[in-house]
Amino acid sequence: MTSNPLMTLMAVVMIIWFGLALFLYRLDRKVSKIEGVIHEP
Amino acid sequence: MHKNYSLHINKISKRFRKQLLFRDISFSAETGESYFITGPNGSGKSTMLQIIAGVQKSTAGEIFFSRGKKEIPAGERFSHFGFTSPAVNPYDMLTAAENIRFASSGVKDEQIDEMLSLFGLYPHRSKHVGLYSSGMKQRVRLIIAMIDSPGILLLDEPSSNLDSAGKDILFSEIERIRKDTVIVIATNEHDEIKLCTKGIDIAEQNL
Amino acid sequence: MQSRIFKNLRKDFLIEFRNRSAVNISFAFAGITTLSVSLACGGATLSPQIHSVLLWIIIFFSGMSGLSHIFIREEEERTSLFLALHSDPENIYLSKLVFNIILFSCITALVTPLYLFFMQVVPAYTVYFILTAASGSLAISSITTILGAMVAKAESRSSLFTVISFPVMIPVLWISIKLTSDSIEGGAPPELRSLLFLLAFSGVIISVSYLAFKFIWTEQ
Amino acid sequence: MVLYRLIFIFMPVVIYMAFMWAPPAAILGDASRILYFHVPVAWVSVVAFIVSGVQSILFLVTENRRREREYMAYNSAAAGMVFTILTVITGSIWAKLSWGSYWNWDPRETSIVVLMLIYIAYLSLYSSLKEHPNRGGISSVYLIIAMITMPFFIFIIPRIYSSLHPDTIINQEGKIHLEPAMRITLFSSIVTFTLLYGYIYRLMNRISRLEIKAEEKHYDI
Numbered sequence: 001m002t003s004n005p006l007m008t009l010m011a012v013v014m015i016i017w018f019g020l021a022l023f024l025y026r027l028d029r030k031v032s033k034i035e036g037v038i039h040e041p
Numbered sequence: 042m043h044k045n046y047s048l049h050i051n052k053i054s055k056r057f058r059k060q061l062l063f064r065d066i067s068f069s070a071e072t073g074e075s076y077f078i079t080g081p082n083g084s085g086k087s088t089m090l091q092i093i094a095g096v097q098k099s100t101a102g103e104i105f106f107s108r109g110k111k112e113i114p115a116g117e118r119f120s121h122f123g124f125t126s127p128a129v130n131p132y133d134m135l136t137a138a139e140n141i142r143f144a145s146s147g148v149k150d151e152q153i154d155e156m157l158s159l160f161g162l163y164p165h166r167s168k169h170v171g172l173y174s175s176g177m178k179q180r181v182r183l184i185i186a187m188i189d190s191p192g193i194l195l196l197d198e199p200s201s202n203l204d205s206a207g208k209d210i211l212f213s214e215i216e217r218i219r220k221d222t223v224i225v226i227a228t229n230e231h232d233e234i235k236l237c238t239k240g241i242d243i244a245e246q247n248l
Numbered sequence: 249m250q251s252r253i254f255k256n257l258r259k260d261f262l263i264e265f266r267n268r269s270a271v272n273i274s275f276a277f278a279g280i281t282t283l284s285v286s287l288a289c290g291g292a293t294l295s296p297q298i299h300s301v302l303l304w305i306i307i308f309f310s311g312m313s314g315l316s317h318i319f320i321r322e323e324e325e326r327t328s329l330f331l332a333l334h335s336d337p338e339n340i341y342l343s344k345l346v347f348n349i350i351l352f353s354c355i356t357a358l359v360t361p362l363y364l365f366f367m368q369v370v371p372a373y374t375v376y377f378i379l380t381a382a383s384g385s386l387a388i389s390s391i392t393t394i395l396g397a398m399v400a401k402a403e404s405r406s407s408l409f410t411v412i413s414f415p416v417m418i419p420v421l422w423i424s425i426k427l428t429s430d431s432i433e434g435g436a437p438p439e440l441r442s443l444l445f446l447l448a449f450s451g452v453i454i455s456v457s458y459l460a461f462k463f464i465w466t467e468q
Numbered sequence: 469m470v471l472y473r474l475i476f477i478f479m480p481v482v483i484y485m486a487f488m489w490a491p492p493a494a495i496l497g498d499a500s501r502i503l504y505f506h507v508p509v510a511w512v513s514v515v516a517f518i519v520s521g522v523q524s525i526l527f528l529v530t531e532n533r534r535r536e537r538e539y540m541a542y543n544s545a546a547a548g549m550v551f552t553i554l555t556v557i558t559g560s561i562w563a564k565l566s567w568g569s570y571w572n573w574d575p576r577e578t579s580i581v582v583l584m585l586i587y588i589a590y591l592s593l594y595s596s597l598k599e600h601p602n603r604g605g606i607s608s609v610y611l612i613i614a615m616i617t618m619p620f621f622i623f624i625i626p627r628i629y630s631s632l633h634p635d636t637i638i639n640q641e642g643k644i645h646l647e648p649a650m651r652i653t654l655f656s657s658i659v660t661f662t663l664l665y666g667y668i669y670r671l672m673n674r675i676s677r678l679e680i681k682a683e684e685k686h687y688d689i
Contacts, residue, residue, distance in 0.1 A: 006487055006488075006498060006501075007487075009487065010483060010484070010487035010488065013483050013487070014480060014483055017479055017480065017483060018480075021475075021476055021479070024667065024668070024671070025476070027671060028671060031671060031674050031675055031678070034678055035674065035678065038678060038681050038682065038685070039681075057601060091329075094333065096329060096332050096333060096466065096467075097467050097601075098466070098467045119333070119334065119335075119336070124333055126329070128326070128329050129329050129330045129333065130325065130326045130327050130329070130330055131327070131330060132259065132263060132325070132327055132330070133325060134262070134263040134266045134267050135259065135262060135263065139259075139262065143255055143259050143334070144330070144333075144334050147251075169266075185330075391613075394609070394613065395610075395613075398593065398606050398609065398610060399593075401597065401600055401602065401606055402593060402596040402597050402600070402606075403596045403597075403598070404596055408592060408593065408596055411588070411589050411592055411593075412589040412590075412592070412593050412610065414585060414589070415582055415585035415586045415589050415614060415617075416586075416589075416613060416614055416617050418582055418585075418617075418621075419617055419620040419621055419624050422624055423624055445620070445623060445624075449617075449620055452616060453613065453616070453617075456612065456613060456616055457613070460528070460609045460612060460613075463528050463602075463605040463606075463608065463609050464602070464605060464606050464609050466602075467601050467602045467605070
C-alpha cells in the first residue's frame with residue numbers, strides 16, 4: 001500500500017473528508033435540535 | 042383654502058435590527074386638528090414622524106393620506122407635507138434663501154423674504170447657513186417646512202434651540218395655520234402639547 | 249421632474265463651487281499623478297500598450313479620488329434627509345449622475361492632454377483616441393455614481409470604494425486600454441464595435457442604477 | 469433533507485473513482501486527477517454566485533421574508549467565496565503541473581479572479597454596513613450590478629486573451645481527451661459537489677432562520 005503514492009493521497013483525502021463529514025453531520029443534528037426547541041412551544 | 046386632508050396611521054410597528062421601538066401605534070388626524078406624540082427619549086417619536094414622512098419604512102402597519110375622499114399615492118406625498126426635525130440639516134454652503142428655494146416648489150422670492158423677515162432672519166439672508174447659530178438654523182428648518190403652506194405639517198421638536206421670541210413666532214404661526222392644516226407634533230414640551238387638541242404617549246401604548 | 253433635477257444640479261454646483269477644496273483636490277490629484285508618472289518614466293520610450301495602461305491607471309485612480317464625493321458629502325454634512333424629503337430618488341440619481349459625468353469629463357480632459365504632452369505621445373488616430381477617452385470616462389462615471397451612493401452609507405468609505413468599484417470596472421478598463429493602445433499605435437483600423445461596447449455598458453449600468461437607486465437611497 | 473445527506477455516501481465513492489477508477493490522462497498522467505476536484509469546485513462557485521444574485525433580486529422584489537432573503541443572499545456568497553478560493557488554489561496547482569507556472573492570466577483564470585474580487589467586494593461592503601438598517605438593500609443592488617457586468621466579460625475575453633485552458637466540459641478538440649470513465653467520474657463529482665454546496669447552504673440558512681427567530685422572540689414580547 002505504501003508503495004503507491006496515489007493510494008496514500010487518496011487515504012489522506014478520505015480522512016479529510018470524513019473529518020469534514022463528521023463535523024457537518026454534528027452541526028446538522030445540533031441545528032435540528034435547536035429548531036425543535038424554538039419552533040415547538 | 043385647503044381641501045380636507047386626513048391622516049390615518051394603522052398599527053405601525055418599528056423594529057431596528059436588534060430592538061423593538063414601538064408596536065401597533067394607531068391614530069388619525071384631520072384638517073383643523075393638531076396631534077401631539079409624546080414619550081420619553083428613545084421611545085421613537087422622531088422615528089414615528091420620519092415613517093409618516095416616508096423617509097423610513099415601518100416594520101409593519103400602514104399609513105394613509107387622503108385629500109377629500111381621494112387617497113394620495115406614496116410617490117406624490119412630497120408636495121403635500123412639510124416636515125421638520127433636528128435631523129434635517131440645511132446645506133451649510135448655501136444661504137438661507139437658497140436653501141428655502143431649493144426645498145420649495147416654485148415659491149416667489151417675495152414670499153421667501155416675507156417668511157425670512159417673519160422669523161427674524163432677513164438681516165442674515167445672504168450669509169451661509171454654516172455660519173448660523175443653532176437657533177437660527179432651527180428657524181430655517183421651520184421656514185423650510187412651512188414655506189409651501191402644506192396640508193400636513195409634521196414637526197419634530199419644533200421649538201428646540203429656539204429662544205422665547207422664536208417660540209412666540211412659532212406658536213403664533215401654528216395658531217394661524219391650524220384650521221387649514223393637519224399638524225402632528227412630536228415633543229415633550231408642555232407649551233407645545235398645550236397647543237394640540239389630542240395626542241398619544243408612545244411609551245404607554247407599548248405596554 | 250426636470251425642474252427638480254435642475255434644482256438639485258444647481259445646488260450641487262453652487263456648493264461645490266463655493267467650497268472648492270474637494271473638486272480642487274481631485275483635479276490636483278489627477279494632475280500630480282500624471283506629472284509624477286511622466287517624471288518617473290523620464291523620457292524612456294514605452295510601447296503603446298504601456299502608455300495606455302499608465303494613462304488608464306491614472307484616470308481610474310483620479311476617478312476613485314473624486315467621484316464618490318458627491319454622495320459622501322451629503323452623508324458627512326448630514327443633509328441627506330433634507331435632500332430625501334424634497335426629491336424623488338430617481339431625480340437625485342439623475343442629477344448626481346450628470347454632476348459626476350461633467351466632473352469626470354473635466355478630469356479626463358485635463359489628464360489626457362497633460363499625459364500626451366509630457367510623455368510625448370502622438371496618437372495615430374486622433375478622433376478615435378478622443379472618442380475612446382470620452383466613452384471610457386462616461387462608463388467609469390456611470391458606474392461610480394451608483395457605487396458612490398452605496399459607499400456613502402457604509403463605514404471606511406474611501407478604501408471600500410476602490411475595493412467595490414474595481415471588479416465592476418475591469419471590463420471597461422480592459423476595453424479602454426486596448427482601444428487606446430490601438431489608437432496610439434495605428435495599424436489596425438479603428439474598431440467601432442468596442443466603442444459601442446463601452447456605450448452599451450454605460451447604458452445598461454445607468455438604466456439598472458436608475459431602477460435600483462431607490463433601494464439604496466431609501467430604507468427597505 | 470434526505471437528498472443532501474446523500475453526499476455522505478457519494479463523496480467517498482467519488483473520491484475513490486477519482487483516484488482509482490478513472491484512468492490517468494494521456495499526457496498529464498496522474499496529475500490530471502485534480503480535474504475531478506477543480507472543475508466541480510469552479511462550477512459550484514459560479515452556481516453560488518448565481519444563487520446569491522437571484523436571492524438579491526428576490527429580496528428587492530418581494531415584500532415578505534425580507535430578512536431571511538438578506539441572509540440567504542449573504543450565505544450563498546460566503547459559501548461561494550470559499551469554493552472560489554479552492555478553485556483558484558486547485559487551478560494554480562494544475563497550471564503549474566501542466567503549463568509550468570502557477571499563474572499566467574489565462575481567460576479562465578482571469579474570470580475566476582474577477583469572480584473572487586466580486587465576492588471580496590460584496591463581503592466587505594456587507595460587513596462595513598454592519599448596523600445600517602438598509603444593509604440588505606444596498607448589498608443586493610451591488611450583487612445585481614456585479615452580475616450584469618458578467619455578460620460583458622464574455623464579449624471581451626476572447627478579444628484580449630487567447631486561451632490555453634482546455635475545454636474540459638464540451639471537449640471537442642481539447643488537449644485532454646476524456647474517456648467515458650473519466651467523463652462519468654467528472655460528472656458524478658460535479659453532482660456531488662453541487663449537493664455538498666446545497667447541504668452547506670441549507671445548513672447556513674437554517675442557522676440564519678434560527679437567528680432571526682431568536683431575535684424576534686427576545687425583543688417582541
